[in-house]
Amino acid sequence: MANGSVLSYVPEAVPAATEAHARTTLPIHHERHLKVICIGAGASGLLLAYKMQRNFENYELVCYEKNDDISGTWYENRYPGCACDIAAHIYTWSFEPNPSWSSVYAGSEEIHNYFHRFSKNHGLSKFYKLRHLVTQAIWDATTGGWDVEITNLVDGSKITDHCDILINGAGVLNTWKWPEVPGLHNFKGNLMHTANYDKSVDLKGKNVGLIGNGSSAIQVLPNILPDAKRVTTFFRGPTWVSPVKNVVMDQYFYTDEERHLWERDADAHLRYRKKLENSLNKVFPMFLLKSERQQDLRAGMTEIMKSIIKDEELEKKLIPSWAVGCRRMTPGVGYLEALVSDKVDISYGTIQQVTEGGCIGGDGKEYPLDVLICATGFDTSYLPRFTVIGADGVSLREAWAKEPRSYMGVGTNGFPNYMMITGPNSPIGNGAVLVGMEAQADYICKMMDRWQTENIHSFSPKAEAVDEFLSYKDAFMKDTVWQQECRSWYKSNSITGKVTALWPGSSLHYLEAMMEPRYEDWDIKYSGNRFSFLGNGFSQTEVDPTADRGYYLRNEDDGQYLSRGKRRKVFSKAGTWTLDGPVETVSVKGDSNGAGSPISTESSGSPPAEVEEPNFQSSTGPSGYLANLTSHISTAFGVGNSVSSKRRLPTGSGFNASSARDAKSRKRGEAARSGNSQWEGVKEAGAGGKKDKDELIDNALVEYLRKGTRV
Numbered sequence: 001m002a003n004g005s006v007l008s009y010v011p012e013a014v015p016a017a018t019e020a021h022a023r024t025t026l027p028i029h030h031e032r033h034l035k036v037i038c039i040g041a042g043a044s045g046l047l048l049a050y051k052m053q054r055n056f057e058n059y060e061l062v063c064y065e066k067n068d069d070i071s072g073t074w075y076e077n078r079y080p081g082c083a084c085d086i087a088a089h090i091y092t093w094s095f096e097p098n099p100s101w102s103s104v105y106a107g108s109e110e111i112h113n114y115f116h117r118f119s120k121n122h123g124l125s126k127f128y129k130l131r132h133l134v135t136q137a138i139w140d141a142t143t144g145g146w147d148v149e150i151t152n153l154v155d156g157s158k159i160t161d162h163c164d165i166l167i168n169g170a171g172v173l174n175t176w177k178w179p180e181v182p183g184l185h186n187f188k189g190n191l192m193h194t195a196n197y198d199k200s201v202d203l204k205g206k207n208v209g210l211i212g213n214g215s216s217a218i219q220v221l222p223n224i225l226p227d228a229k230r231v232t233t234f235f236r237g238p239t240w241v242s243p244v245k246n247v248v249m250d251q252y253f254y255t256d257e258e259r260h261l262w263e264r265d266a267d268a269h270l271r272y273r274k275k276l277e278n279s280l281n282k283v284f285p286m287f288l289l290k291s292e293r294q295q296d297l298r299a300g301m302t303e304i305m306k307s308i309i310k311d312e313e314l315e316k317k318l319i320p321s322w323a324v325g326c327r328r329m330t331p332g333v334g335y336l337e338a339l340v341s342d343k344v345d346i347s348y349g350t351i352q353q354v355t356e357g358g359c360i361g362g363d364g365k366e367y368p369l370d371v372l373i374c375a376t377g378f379d380t381s382y383l384p385r386f387t388v389i390g391a392d393g394v395s396l397r398e399a400w401a402k403e404p405r406s407y408m409g410v411g412t413n414g415f416p417n418y419m420m421i422t423g424p425n426s427p428i429g430n431g432a433v434l435v436g437m438e439a440q441a442d443y444i445c446k447m448m449d450r451w452q453t454e455n456i457h458s459f460s461p462k463a464e465a466v467d468e469f470l471s472y473k474d475a476f477m478k479d480t481v482w483q484q485e486c487r488s489w490y491k492s493n494s495i496t497g498k499v500t501a502l503w504p505g506s507s508l509h510y511l512e513a514m515m516e517p518r519y520e521d522w523d524i525k526y527s528g529n530r531f532s533f534l535g536n537g538f539s540q541t542e543v544d545p546t547a548d549r550g551y552y553l554r555n556e557d558d559g560q561y562l563s564r565g566k567r568r569k570v571f572s573k574a575g576t577w578t579l580d581g582p583v584e585t586v587s588v589k590g591d592s593n594g595a596g597s598p599i600s601t602e603s604s605g606s607p608p609a610e611v612e613e614p615n616f617q618s619s620t621g622p623s624g625y626l627a628n629l630t631s632h633i634s635t636a637f638g639v640g641n642s643v644s645s646k647r648r649l650p651t652g653s654g655f656n657a658s659s660a661r662d663a664k665s666r667k668r669g670e671a672a673r674s675g676n677s678q679w680e681g682v683k684e685a686g687a688g689g690k691k692d693k694d695e696l697i698d699n700a701l702v703e704y705l706r707k708g709t710r711v
C-alpha cells in the first residue's frame with residue numbers, strides 16, 4: 001500500500017491489458033480509472049457531468065461542445081416566441097427545482113439561464129470544453145476504447161483524445177435544415193432558420209414570410225405579428241393546434257408572491273410540481289388510437305379550432321384527418337387567432353419557388369417579402385453528423401442506413417462502450433422529457449460502474465436483443481396515434497415510416513423499464529478471467545478504517561424489498577395519492593410517528609398568511625357548448641380540475657403542513673413496506689369521492705390496466 005495508508009491502496013490507472021492480473025492483487029471491486037468523453041453540453045451532457053461527479057471517484061469526463069455556450073436547444077433556438085411546451089416547473093431536473101420561473105411556458109432564454117445555474121450550482125464547467133466540434137470517433141478493439149477527433153473551432157486545430165466509454169449527447173433536434181424549395185438561396189432579403197435566428201433583424205414595417213406550421217412556426221407567428229407590416233404564412237398540410245385558453249393550461253405569469261412562497265417553502269413548491277407532473281403523467285392514454293381520451297380530445301379540439309377559424313376552406317386545410325398527437329403538439333398560444341388576423345395572408349400548398357424578392361406559393365401567387373423565416377425543422381434521421389466507426393470497421397451511418405437501431409434508447413449493437421442520451425426510441429414525446437433523460441443517465445452510470453469495478457473490456461447490446469426490442473416497439477406503435485399518416489419527425493420526417501423517435505409506452509413505463517439493467521441483453525467481454533474482480537480475497541470494507549465491519553447488524557429488517565412489486569410500492573409512494581390529487585391530510589396533532597412537532601394550523605401563535613395557488617383557468621371561462629368541450633379536453637389532457645382548482649395554501653410562521661403530510665406519508669410508506677398496502681384504500685378514496693368524468697375515466701383506466709389488458 002502506497003504511503004503505508006490503508007486508504008491510499010487505490011492505485012492510479014491500471015492498463016487494461018494487465019488489468020485482470022493487477023486486480024488479483026487488490027480487494028474486490030477495485031475502482032479503476034475511467035475516462036469518458038461526451039459529445040455535447042446540452043441538457044444531456046450537463047446531466048451526465050452532474051451524475052458522474054455525484055456518483056464516481058477516480059474518473060475523468062470531458063464534454064466537447066461545438067457551440068460558444070452550453071444548453072444546446074435553449075442556446076440555439078432564440079426565435080420570437082420560443083418557449084417551453086409544457087409547464088416549466090416540470091421542465092426541470094427532478095432534483096433541481098426552480099421556484100423562480102416567470103411563467104407557465106417560460107421562454108428559451110430563461111430555460112438557458114436555468115441550465116447555466118445548474119452548471120454553476122454544481123461546478124460543472126470544469127467538465128466541458130466549448131467551441132470544440134467532435135468530427136470522428138473510432139473504436140479501438142485493442143485498447144477497448146474510442147479514439148476521438150475534435151476540431152478546436154477557435155483556431156481550427158485538430159485534437160485527438162481517447163476514452164474508455166463514449167457518450168453521445170449531441171441531441172436529436174440539433175441539425176436544423178433548410179426546406180427543399182427551388183431558389184431558396186436566391187432570396188435577397190433576410191433568410192433565417194428558426195434554430196439560427198438573427199435577432200438583430202428588425203421586422204418593423206417589413207413583409208415577412210414564414211414557412212411551416214410545426215411547433216416552431218406556431219410559436220413564431222403570433223410573436224412576429226405585432227411588429228411586421230404583413231406576414232404571409234406558407235404551409236402545405238394540416239396540424240392540430242392545442243388551444244391553451246381555458247383548456248390545457250393558460251399562459252400565466254407567476255406573481256412575486258407565488259415565487260417567494262416557493263422560494264421559502266420547498267415543500268409547497270414540491271406539492272405544486274407534483275400536481276403538474278401527476279397531471280402530465282395522466283396524458284399518455286391519449287396517444288393510444290382507440291382510447292376514449294383520444295376520441296374526446298379530437299372531437300373537442302375540432303370544435304374549438306372551428307370556433308376560432310370560422311372559415312370552412314381554412315378548416316379543411318388546417319384540421320387534420322389524422323389523430324391528435326400524431327406529430328408533436330405545441331400549446332398554440334395565440335396561433336389560430338393570429339392566423340385569422342387581417343395582417344396575415346395564408347398561402348397553402350407546395351411552394352413553387354423562392355425569388356430574389358419573394359416567394360411564389362402553391363397558389364401560384366408571388367408574395368413580395370423582405371424577410372423569410374424557415375420554421376422547417378431538423379434532420380432527425382439519428383445519423384450522426386460526424387463519423388462513428390464501431391467494431392469490425394462498420395460505420396454507424398451504414399449500420400443505421402435503413403433505420404436507427406437502438407437498444408431501449410441508450411445503446412446499439414456493434415458499437416461497444418458507446419451509449420446515448422435521447423437515442424432513438426427514447427421517451428422524448430411520451431411525457432416529461434428530462435426525467436426520461438435522468439433514467440438514461442442513471443442506466444449509463446450503472447454500466448460505467450460495472451466497467452469500472454470489473455475487468456470488462458467492452459459491452460454492447462446483443463444484436464438479437466436489439467432486434468427483439470425493435471420488433472416489440474413496432475408492434476406496439478401500430479396501436480398508437482404516432483403511427484398514423486402524418487409527416488412527423490417522430491417517424492424520421494416521413495409520413496408512413498416506422499416510429500423511430502419515441503418510446504413504446506408512457507414515461508412512467510420507461511422509468512421502470514430502465515431501473516435495472518438487463519445485463520443478459522448485453523454482450524460483455526472481459527480482459528482475462530471474469531472473476532478477477534474478486535481480487536485478493538479482501539473486501540474494500542476491510543481496508544477502509546472508517547467503515548463499520550459489522551454494518552449488516554440492525555434492530556429490524558429495513559432492507560430493500562427483493563421483489564419488484566414491493567419495491568415499486570415504495571418508490572411510487574403508494575398510498576399517498578388519490579386519482580384526484582394528494583391524499584388530504586388533516587392536522588395530526590401529536591402524531592405518534594415522532595417526526596417533527598405536533599402539527600396544525602393552530603399550533604403557532606399567529607394565524608398563517610394565505611396565498612392562493614395559481615389559477616390557470618380564466619375566471620371568465622367559456623360558457624355553453626364551449627364549456628362542455630373545454631371540460632372534455634381538460635379531461636383528455638388529465639388537467640383542468642386538478643391543476644386549475646383554486647386552493648388556499650396556508651403559509652407563514654409556524655405552519656408546517658408539509659411536515660404533517662410527510663408524517664402521514666411516512667406512515668403510509670411504512671404500511672406499504674410492511675405489505676399492508678393502502679393502494680386499495682386509494683382506489684376506494686377515488687371511487688368514493690366526486691364522480692366527475694375525469695375521475696370515471698381514471699378509474700376505468702386503472703381497472704382496465706389492472707386486469708392485465710393492453711389498452
Ligand SMILES: Cc1cc2nc3c(=O)[nH]c(=O)nc-3n(C[C@H](O)[C@H](O)[C@H](O)COP(=O)(O)OP(=O)(O)OC[C@H]3O[C@@H](n4cnc5c(N)ncnc54)[C@H](O)[C@@H]3O)c2cc1C
Nearest residue numbers: 040042043044065066072073084085133134170171174433
Ligand atoms: C425549438 C425547440 C423547442 C423545444 N421545446 C421543448 C419543450 O418545450 N419541452 C421538451 O420536453 N423538449 C423540448 N425540446 C426538445 C429539446 O431538444 C430537449 O428537451 C432537450 O433540451 C435536449 O437536450 P440535449 O442535450 O439532448 O440536446 P441539445 O439541446 O440539442 O444539445 C446537444 C448539444 O450537443 C452539441 N453537439 C452536437 N453535435 C456535436 C458535435 N459533433 N461536437 C460537439 N458538440 C456537438 C450541440 O451543440 C448541443 O449543444 C425542444 C426542442 C427544440 C428544437
Ligand SMILES: NC(=O)c1ccc[n+]([C@@H]2O[C@H](COP(=O)([O-])OP(=O)(O)OC[C@H]3O[C@@H](n4cnc5c(N)ncnc54)[C@H](OP(=O)(O)O)[C@@H]3O)[C@@H](O)[C@H]2O)c1
Nearest residue numbers: 083084085179180212213214215216237328330375376377
Ligand atoms: N417548446 C416548443 O413548443 C417547441 C417549439 C419548437 C420545436 N419544438 C420541438 O422541435 C420539434 C420540431 O419542431 P419544428 O417546428 O422546428 O419542426 P417540424 O415540427 O418538423 O415542422 C417543420 C415544418 O416545416 C414544414 N416544411 C419542411 N420542409 C418544407 C418544405 N420544403 N416546404 C414547405 N414546408 C416545409 C413542415 O411541413 P410538413 O408538415 O408539410 O412537412 C412543417 O410544417 C417539435 O416537434 C418539438 O418536438 C418544441
